[in-house]
Each structure stands twice: as C-alpha cells, then as structure tokens.
Amino acid sequence: MNASSTKHITSTVPFRTLPTSTRMSVSISTNSVSIYSMSNTKSTVTLLTSTTTYALRTYVALEILTQRESSYRHILNSTTIFELKQPKFSDNLADFQIPYFYSLWKDSPSLLPRALSPGEHDTLMSLVGIFQRLCNEHHITFMMSDGTLLGSWRHHDIIPYDDDVDFLVPYRNKERLFQILEESARAEGIKVAFAFETYLKIMFNNSGKASHVAWNWPFIDIWFYRENSTHIWYDKMGHFIIEKALIFPLVLRPLATKWLPSPQKPYGYFKSMIKDKSKEGDFENYCKARGYNHRKELYYPITGAECKELKPYYPFVERSCSKVLCTEWLKLGNKTLYALQVQK
DSSP, X not given: OOOXXXXXXXXXXXXXXXXXXXXXXXEEOSSEEXXXXXXXXXXXXXXXOHHHHHHHHHHHHHHHHHHHHHHHHHHHTOOEEEEEEXXXXXXXXXXXXXXXXXXXXXXXXXXXXXXXXHHHHHHHHHHHHHHHHHHHHTTOOOEEOHHHHHHHHHHSSSOTTOOOEEEEEEGGGHHHHHHHHHHHHHHHTEEEEEEETTEEEEEEEEEEEXXXXXXXXXXXXXXXXXXXXXXXXXXXXXXXXXXXXXXOSOEEEEETTEEEEXXXXXXXXXXXXXXXXXXXXXXXXXXXXXXXXXXXXXXXXOOEEEHHHHTTTSOEEEEEEOSSXXXXXXXXXXXXXXXXXXXX
C-alpha cells in the first residue's frame, strides 16, 4: 500500500473531482422528487400519482447506480488512496463524502451470498437518509446497533449477507418518534408499523410485501433502550446490558454513503454483548449469518465462514491503532479502496 507508485490524497472532500452526476442526492416523497446537488441547489418536480413516484424512484435509483458504477470503477484500477477524516457532529457532512462501492461488490459463489441487490441496498439507504434527517430535525438521539454497527465496523457498510438496518433510540423518545414518523409518512412516502412493544419498523409505502406479515421490505428496525447513570439495556432476542462508557459520547461512523451516529467504542460494545467464546463468537474473524431472511420472514439454518474466505468478494476493514486513533483501510481483496482515520 505504501509503494512509491501509490498516490495518497488527503481531503475532507475527496471526490469533488468525480463527475457532477455522482455528487447529488435524491429525495422522493409521495408527490414530488427533490434532487440536491453538492452546492445544495434543489430542483423539485411535481408528480401525479404514487405509481409514478414508485416508477421514478426505481428509475432514479438505477440511473444513479449506473453513474456511480461508471464513475467509481476507475478507483479499482487506480493507485490513488483517498484518506478520509472522521467528521464531527458539528461538521457539514456534505463535505465528507464517502465512496460508494456496493454496486461493484461481487457475490460469494457459495459462502454467505449477498442479501441485497444494488437497487435494494440503495432503497434501504434512502430510507436511512429519511430517518436520519427526521431525527436530526427533531433532536431525537439515535445510533447504529447490532448487525448494522458490526457492518460499519467491519465493512463500512451493511453486512453483505444482512438485509435490514438496526438503530437504537431512547425509550423516553418512543411516543414522540412515532408521532413524528406518522406525521411525516405521507410527505416522505413511508409507513410505520409497531411489531412489538420494544421496537417499530419503518418502510416505504411502495416497497414489496415482506411475505405473510403486515409490513413491507426492506425496512429499518428501531429498538428502544432504557438507561440509568451507568448502563443502557434493551431486549432483542435476548436482554442486552451495555456500559454507557462504551457508547457515549456518540461518534459518526460510515455506513455506505452515510455518516451515522455510533457508539464510540464498537469493539467494546460487541465484546460486552457476545458471550460466546467459541469460533462462532469471534466477530473479528468469523462471519456468521443470523439465520433469518427478512425478505421472506422465514428462519433458516445459521451459516458461517471464516471472514478471510470472503475477502476476495466483499470489502473488509483492516485497522491499525495508536493510543487514541485508528486508521481503517477498506480493502477489496488486496486493493485498498480508501483509508479512514477514526477515534479509537
């Protein structure tokens, strides 16, 4: 990686040199589509029907994916390594763009195949963007958790063989969050479902039905935690108790193209949660699917593989740390895609 032929570029805006078409975001509501450029210029087109909205969302997603794939494919053949910096909550996140590589990922031929197509991944990340914006606008604390946090820590993205996103929100904000989501549902083209007392789901209205259940897929699961002065706890297929010192203050970590709130010490977070001391409990080196398909809402046998067996197919993070900082290299096989410096 440090060969003389390798060029390092340090910038908080490393992809300004890419084509303008890759530097935009799209927000589609029930009756309009808004396209934001990097200069925050907004164009809005009024639509006529929800069917048109769904068709346009699909078209825009495919168009953006095509543009990204064309624009970023050269990175795989480049000797340039972009060095990204971890933003603070006070920073303008538009100035800290993250490369998008999901559409370039291969699929493992037999071990833990990819659960999301590039289009499904883009739909899910659009939903994440809506949730993030609503929480920020209404000052609702949230953070990545469980498999989503592990994906950020190990892949800088959703785990390749995972098919949903998990966030934690304080229980005291439960009713207010539900009200905010309900009031925003029509404008954002989303709907909310309480699956159980301890969590809720949000999804797009026009996404496909998730098998026999009352919600659509893909979706985000919002889990609610309680707290005291030293710990938080929540229930999700088990009762989890985590020290606050491992979580707060929150930091921003990458998930695909987003910077999302995260516990400050993901490694300690998982060490405190995972009690399995066998090979299957080694979250650093053993990659394990949880045995559930959210698309079909069906249980499957739990499968797993050594993470090193998946590295030719999926991006993985390699890291080296000093006392206070870590450098995380996102690598696809032997190719370094970028380097990110984060708080240890």
